[in-house]
Amino acid sequence: MPLYPAEFTLYTFRMDAEIIAVGSELLTPFHQDTNSLFLTDQLNQIGIEVRLKTIVGDDRARLANVLSEALGRSGLIVLTGGLGPTEDDISREVASEVLERPLTENAEARRRLMERFARTGRPMPENNLRQALVPEGAELLENRNGTAPGLWIEKDAAIVILLPGPPRELEPMFAAECIPRLKRISTGAVIRTRVFKIASLPESEVDRRIAPIYKKFENPSTTLLATPGGIEVHLRARAPSEAEAEKLLAAAGDPIENLLGDHIFSTRGESIEKVVGMYLMMKQKTLATAESCTGGLLSERLTRVPGSSDFFAGGAVCYSNELKTQFAGVPAALIEAEGAVSKPVARALAEGIRKRTGASIGVGITGIAGPSGGSAEKPLGLVYIALADERGTEVREFRFPGDRARVRWLASQSALEMTRRRLSG
Amino acid sequence: MPLYPAEFTLYTFRMDAEIIAVGSELLTPFHQDTNSLFLTDQLNQIGIEVRLKTIVGDDRARLANVLSEALGRSGLIVLTGGLGPTEDDISREVASEVLERPLTENAEARRRLMERFARTGRPMPENNLRQALVPEGAELLENRNGTAPGLWIEKDAAIVILLPGPPRELEPMFAAECIPRLKRISTGAVIRTRVFKIASLPESEVDRRIAPIYKKFENPSTTLLATPGGIEVHLRARAPSEAEAEKLLAAAGDPIENLLGDHIFSTRGESIEKVVGMYLMMKQKTLATAESCTGGLLSERLTRVPGSSDFFAGGAVCYSNELKTQFAGVPAALIEAEGAVSKPVARALAEGIRKRTGASIGVGITGIAGPSGGSAEKPLGLVYIALADERGTEVREFRFPGDRARVRWLASQSALEMTRRRLSG
Numbered sequence: 115m116p117l118y119p120a121e122f123t124l125y126t127f128r129m130d131a132e133i134i135a136v137g138s139e140l141l142t143p144f145h146q147d148t149n150s151l152f153l154t155d156q157l158n159q160i161g162i163e164v165r166l167k168t169i170v171g172d173d174r175a176r177l178a179n180v181l182s183e184a185l186g187r188s189g190l191i192v193l194t195g196g197l198g199p200t201e202d203d204i205s206r207e208v209a210s211e212v213l214e215r216p217l218t219e220n221a222e223a224r225r226r227l228m229e230r231f232a233r234t235g236r237p238m239p240e241n242n243l244r245q246a247l248v249p250e251g252a253e254l255l256e257n258r259n260g261t262a263p264g265l266w267i268e269k270d271a272a273i274v275i276l277l278p279g280p281p282r283e284l285e286p287m288f289a290a291e292c293i294p295r296l297k298r299i300s301t302g303a304v305i306r307t308r309v310f311k312i313a314s315l316p317e318s319e320v321d322r323r324i325a326p327i328y329k330k331f332e333n334p335s336t337t338l339l340a341t342p343g344g345i346e347v348h349l350r351a352r353a354p355s356e357a358e359a360e361k362l363l364a365a366a367g368d369p370i371e372n373l374l375g376d377h378i379f380s381t382r383g384e385s386i387e388k389v390v391g392m393y394l395m396m397k398q399k400t401l402a403t404a405e406s407c408t409g410g411l412l413s414e415r416l417t418r419v420p421g422s423s424d425f426f427a428g429g430a431v432c433y434s435n436e437l438k439t440q441f442a443g444v445p446a447a448l449i450e451a452e453g454a455v456s457k458p459v460a461r462a463l464a465e466g467i468r469k470r471t472g473a474s475i476g477v478g479i480t481g482i483a484g485p486s487g488g489s490a491e492k493p494l495g496l497v498y499i500a501l502a503d504e505r506g507t508e509v510r511e512f513r514f515p516g517d518r519a520r521v522r523w524l525a526s527q528s529a530l531e532m533t534r535r536r537l538s539g
Numbered sequence: 540m541p542l543y544p545a546e547f548t549l550y551t552f553r554m555d556a557e558i559i560a561v562g563s564e565l566l567t568p569f570h571q572d573t574n575s576l577f578l579t580d581q582l583n584q585i586g587i588e589v590r591l592k593t594i595v596g597d598d599r600a601r602l603a604n605v606l607s608e609a610l611g612r613s614g615l616i617v618l619t620g621g622l623g624p625t626e627d628d629i630s631r632e633v634a635s636e637v638l639e640r641p642l643t644e645n646a647e648a649r650r651r652l653m654e655r656f657a658r659t660g661r662p663m664p665e666n667n668l669r670q671a672l673v674p675e676g677a678e679l680l681e682n683r684n685g686t687a688p689g690l691w692i693e694k695d696a697a698i699v700i701l702l703p704g705p706p707r708e709l710e711p712m713f714a715a716e717c718i719p720r721l722k723r724i725s726t727g728a729v730i731r732t733r734v735f736k737i738a739s740l741p742e743s744e745v746d747r748r749i750a751p752i753y754k755k756f757e758n759p760s761t762t763l764l765a766t767p768g769g770i771e772v773h774l775r776a777r778a779p780s781e782a783e784a785e786k787l788l789a790a791a792g793d794p795i796e797n798l799l800g801d802h803i804f805s806t807r808g809e810s811i812e813k814v815v816g817m818y819l820m821m822k823q824k825t826l827a828t829a830e831s832c833t834g835g836l837l838s839e840r841l842t843r844v845p846g847s848s849d850f851f852a853g854g855a856v857c858y859s860n861e862l863k864t865q866f867a868g869v870p871a872a873l874i875e876a877e878g879a880v881s882k883p884v885a886r887a888l889a890e891g892i893r894k895r896t897g898a899s900i901g902v903g904i905t906g907i908a909g910p911s912g913g914s915a916e917k918p919l920g921l922v923y924i925a926l927a928d929e930r931g932t933e934v935r936e937f938r939f940p941g942d943r944a945r946v947r948w949l950a951s952q953s954a955l956e957m958t959r960r961r962l963s964g
Contacts, residue, residue, distance in 0.1 A: 139764050139773065141589050142732075143580035146571065155568035164566050166601060167594040172762070176591060176612075183608060187601075200746050200763065201754070239743045259941065280765060282941060339569050348569055403856075409842025410835030413856045417834025420910050420943055428862040430855055431828075431838045437853035437896060441866065471862060485845050518845055 129189040129300055130165045131157050134180055136196035136205050137279060138171035149194045149277075149284055156293055161303035161352070162190065172196065177208045185212070185272050190296070195279030197262040199242040205276050206247060206265070213269045215249035223247075223254055223263050230261055255291040259283045264291065305352045306359035308334075308367045311380040313344035313531040320345050324370045331366040342523055343386060347374075379534055386530045387415045393537035394425035394475075399503075401533065402473035403429035404442040404463035406454065407481040407497060412526045427473035432463070442466035442478070453492070455480050457509050460498035464509075468502045475536070476502040477529050481512075483521045497525045501532050508532070554614040554725055555590045556582050559605055561621035561630050562704060563596040574619045574702075574709055581718055586728030586777065587615065597627045606637045610697055615721070620704030622687035624667040630701050631672060631690070638694045640674035648672075648679055648688050655686055680716040684708045689716065730777050731784035733759075733792045736805040738769040738956040745770050749795050756791040767948055768811060769804075804959055811955045812840045818962035819850035819900075824928075826958065827898035828854035829867040829888035831879065832906040832922060837951045852898040857888070867891035867903070878917070880905050882934050885923035889934075893927045900961070901927040902954050906937075908946045922950045926957050933957070 133154075135147035147169055154164045165188065170177050177196075184191045196205030210217045223246040231238040245262045248254065255264030255275075260283040265276040275292055277284045312320060317340050324347065328336035334351035349367050353359035371378065379386050394401055403413045413429035416422055430441035435454055438444040443466035444459060452458045463478025481497025488494035493513070500509040510532065514524040558579075560572035572594050579589045590613065593605050602621075609616045621630030635642045648671040656663040670687045673679065680689030680700075685708040690701040700717055702709045737745055742765050749772065753761035759776035772795065776787035796803060804811050819826055828838045838854035841847055855866035860879055863869040868891035869884055877883045888903025906922025913919035918938070925934040935957065939949040 138760070138762050141579065141592065142773070142775075143576050143583065145764070146573070146576060148571070151568045151571060154566065158568065165596060165598070166605070167566065169592040171590060173590070179612070180591070187604070199743060200750070202762065236741075239747050241746070242743060282945065337564065337567070337569060346569075348567075350567070405835075408839075409847070409851075410830075410838035410854060410856065413835035414833075414839045417856070417858065418944065418947075422834070423858050426834075426858055428856050428858045428866070429835060430866065431835065431842070431853050433842065433848050433851055433853045440895065441853070441855065470865070519843065522843075 129162050129296075131162050131190040131192060132166040132168070132184050132188040133164060134177070134184060134191065134193045135167070135169045136172065136177060136193060138173075138202075140169045140195075141171050147194070149279070149281060152281065152285055153192055153194070153288060156288060157190075157296075158305040158307075158350075160293060160297050160300050161305055162296065162300055163305075172202045172204055174204050174208055177204060178212050181208060181212045181274075185269070185274075189272055191272060191274045193274065193276045194284060195277075197245065197264075197276060197278045199239065199244050199261070201241075203244070206244070206249070209265070209267065209274060209276060210249040213249060213267060213274065215251055215267065215269075217247040217249055219243070219246050220248040220254065226256075226263070227261055255287050257283050257287055259286065264288075266292070266295070303352065303354055304356050304359050305350060306356065306363055307351075308349045308363045308381070309383050310347040310367075310371065310374060310378045311344060311383075311386070312347070312374060312377045313379055313386055313527060313534075315345060315374075315377050317345050320347065320374070323373050327369050327373070328366060331362075334362055334366050336366065343527060344379075376535075376538070379531070385418075386527065386534060388419050390530050390533050390537065391416065391419040391422060391425055393534065395421075397537060399474035399537075400425055400427045400472075401475045401477065402427040402467045402471040403529075404438075404467035404476065404478045405429060405431050406433060406438070406463070406479060407483040408479050408522050408525050408529075409433065411522055412477065412479065412529050415526055415530070427471040430467060430470075438463065441470070443470060455482055455492055455496060455498065457498050457500075457511065460500040461502070461507050461509050464500035464502040465507055474503060475533065476500075477533065478502075479525055479529055481521070481525060483518045483525075485518055495521050497521065497528075499525065499529050499532060501529075501536055503536065508536070554587050554721075555612075556587050556615040556617060557591040557593070557609050557613040558589060559602070559609065559616065559618045560592070560594045560704075561597065561602060561618060562594075563598075563627075565594045565620075566596050572619070574704070574706060577706065577710055578617055578619070578713060581713060582615075582721075583730045585718065585722050585725050586730055587721065587725060588730065588777070597621065597629055599629050599633055602629060602633045603637050606633060606699075610637070610694070610699075614697055616697060616699045618699065618701045619709060620702075622670065622689075622701060622703045624664065624669055624686070626666075628669070631669070631674070634690070634692065634699060634701060635674040638674060638692060638699065640676055640692065640694075642672040642674055644668070644671050645673040645679065651681075651688065652686060680712050682708050682712055684711065689713075691717070691720070728777055728779055729781050729784050730775060731781065731788055732776075733774040733788045733806065734808050735772040735792075735796065735799060735803045736769055736808075736811070737772070737799060737802045738804055738811055738952060738959075740770060740799075740802050742770050745772065745799070748798050752794050752798065753791060756787075759787055759791050761791070768952065772799075801960070801963065804956070810840075810843075811952065811959060813844050815955050815958050815962065816841065816844040816847060816850055818959065820846075822962060824899035824962070825850055825852045825896075826900045826902065827852040827892045827896040828954075829863070829892035829901065829903045830854060830856050831858060831863070831888070831904060832908040833904050833947050833950050833954075834858065836947050837902065837904065837954050840951055840955070852896040855892060863888065866895070868895060880907055880917055880921060880923065882923050882925075882936065885925040886927070886932050886934050889925035889927040890932055899928060900958065901925075902958065903927075904950055904954055906946070906950060908943045908950075910943055920946050922946065922953075924950065924954050924957060926954075926961055928961065933961070
């Protein structure tokens with residue numbers, strides 16, 4: 115029987131969601147539930163707000179308690195994790211008990227499971243058959259990236275969705291199988307966001323510039339967020355229709371965009387490496403890298419972008435002085451005279467790799483990422499970045515705060531921002 | 540069977556904790572509660588387990604509901620956030636209501652507040668006085684980095700702690716003010732963990748092998764975890780002393796370690812790149828990489844390890860055929876004849892980069908990470924990895940599942956595992 119008869123849609127049904135993440139590892143100091151961020155984003159886009167999140171261990175009694183509570187207060191309950199093949203994986207069984215829907219083996223689920231194992235050529239361990247057990251009346255949600263099907267269960271006025279824990283299984287399943295169904299029964303209210311990403315201004319400076327504007331608006335709400343990639347300004351508008359939400363976003367967002375101008379590298383959520391890649395392709399240019407302290411991070415980030423072979427010529431990770439000479443043609447005498455971490459060596463790396471590879475742009479990075487190797491004269495965090503193209507070479511000196519990982523990240527980030535500005539300017 | 544020997548239970552007061560994070564921003568896709576990781580670590584060290592975490596918005600009714608529930612099941616409840624000076628900051632008032640302890644202005648809290656503002660020279664906004672309101676019978680917890688004092692409230696058998704949300708206020712407050720008090724009333728029990736990391740067996744296979752052992756033990760408890768780096772087996776023991784906890788860990792952990800044998804790459808939490816680095820340094824060897832589809836990810840991972848300049852010679856990211864020839868000496872005719880993604884080219888990359896750099900070991904990777912570039916004969920996910928050292932060259936063919944990011948990650952992971960096995964064997 116359909117849960118929502120046609121006439122029901124005459125009234126609006128405001129659906130609040132709560133998320134229950136299941137897994138003892140999520141109650142240790144080492145692991146965190148991150149699936150709920152993805153789920154919240156997806157739900158917000160179709161106008162559903164998340165009101166509560168609970169993280170519970172592999173503990174039947176507590177999960178049963180939490181799920182019962184949730185059924186009493188929320189229209190939509192999303193459980194993540196605990197659908198694996200082992201005894202520890204309790205979500206299926208607890209949901210069956212609390213919802214009073216006995217588990218039975220589902221022929222379709224069993225067939226898909228057997229097929230999946232047959233395809234990979236591995237024998238199926240007996241315990242995997244647990245994943246074919248399904249609470250009565252549940253619908254299966256297809257898992258394209260794993261063995262555990264998701265489950266969609268309707269009970270009285272509530273919808274309970276069980277999703278597998280691994281993000282690569284959960285994300286496509288939720289987007290493809292759940293969002294379309296939820297859209298049909300949701301109110302039609304929407305939440306729309308606009309995100310400005312900035313790589314080259316500190317958070318306090320961004321706030322100082324734009325606070326006079328965003329403080330005038332309650333809808334959209336504005337959040338500033340410091341991420342490893344820079345500062346993000348998130349605007350969030352809620353309205354009965356997409357057009358109205360976009361109008362609200364424009365009222366606050368357009369003046370903010372004007373104020374921040376060229377400091378914004380992305381308005382659609384793209385990463386800075388993607389933006390650099392788009393510029394390179396648009397201008398039919400190529401780029402090559404010669405990295406010392408970043409150890410390949412810059413080339414790794416550039417090649418994350420699908421199709422990067424069209425704009426990325428290649429790179430050298432020249433950790434030793436010898437390889438700086440061999441791969442990027444940096445004169446040994448120059449390294450001897452100036453030191454490996456110096457402006458002239460950064461310049462020679464950029465110009466050398468450009469020449470060696472025939473790329474339009476060469477980027478060179480040399481610095482001290484730590485934890486050792488610093489001195490009074492050349493402290494930890496000192497990094498030189500050079501960019502060479504047909505118009506000449508720019509070399510900049512940076513002093514990055516933080517540990518090895520952070521210095522390396524900020525160096526790659528600054529190299530990408532220098533490249534973006536050169537290409538956009 | 541009792542978890543603890545009889546005589547132990549005579550004196551123990553088993554305290555379970557739950558954490559409630561308060562703040563509407565924690566229910567958006569952009570922010571996450573991270574305080575609970577710090578709190579869990581601190582609590583575990585004095586033997587207290589965290590059994591549940593809840594994230595709730597600035598919503599009086601829901602927070603009251605969650606806090607009442609918590610009082611019914613946990614001995615220790617830690618609330619974080621919601622102690623600020625605005626109307627949105629509801630933790631103080633909700634705790635007062637639920638615990639039935641009326642709020643009164645605390646003279647000491649008021650004095651500290653006035654002093655703090657006097658010191659900074661800023662005038663105190665009227666609403667800041669809300670931060671001097673304290674539930675009857677509560678003890679103040681000093682805040683050295685902010686205006687909101689924390690609160691320690693005892694009610695029947697439970698302890699409720701209210702902490703400010705910003706980590707730089709919460710962390711020193713909890714460590715200095717709460718941990719010593721909790722230690723005095725906690726059991727003196729400790730929690731110790733052992734972690735086995737495995738790169739080369741699927742989760743179901745690990746489970747099949749070790750389930751017969753870990754199922755015999757309730758203490759330590761065992762959790763299997765699939766991470767991007769492979770499978771982790773977490774053992775967690777709880778005992779009155781460190782020595783006893785270690786003994787419990789050994790009883791279950793030693794046979795598990797034996798069963799998994801050489802598949803375990805780490806028993807102390809190290810990453811596989813760190814383990815490879817340690818082997819290389821121990822054997823005084825160096826490594827060089829020639830990467831195509833991984834785009835620098837392998838060299839980036841190796842150079843995450845502090846001190847990697849001692850064992851990492853350098854690397855080439857040869858995305859184009861020309862650079863495979865130029866940097867790693869792969870004959871152009873070989874690429875022409877076999878294709879860039881082929882066993883012979885992987886071999887030539889590994890042997891060539893080894894020769895060029897003079898490293899003891901050369902690793903070559905070539906494959907199709909997607910999303911495009913696949914064919915029936917050479918599908919997406921096909922990757923060849925070669926390892927060359929003085930004993931010869933090994934080339935392996937892999938077919939990795941998943942998207943571009945996952946194929947690249949698995950390729951780098953497999954290259955590290957091949958290297959580890961060569962070095963340990």
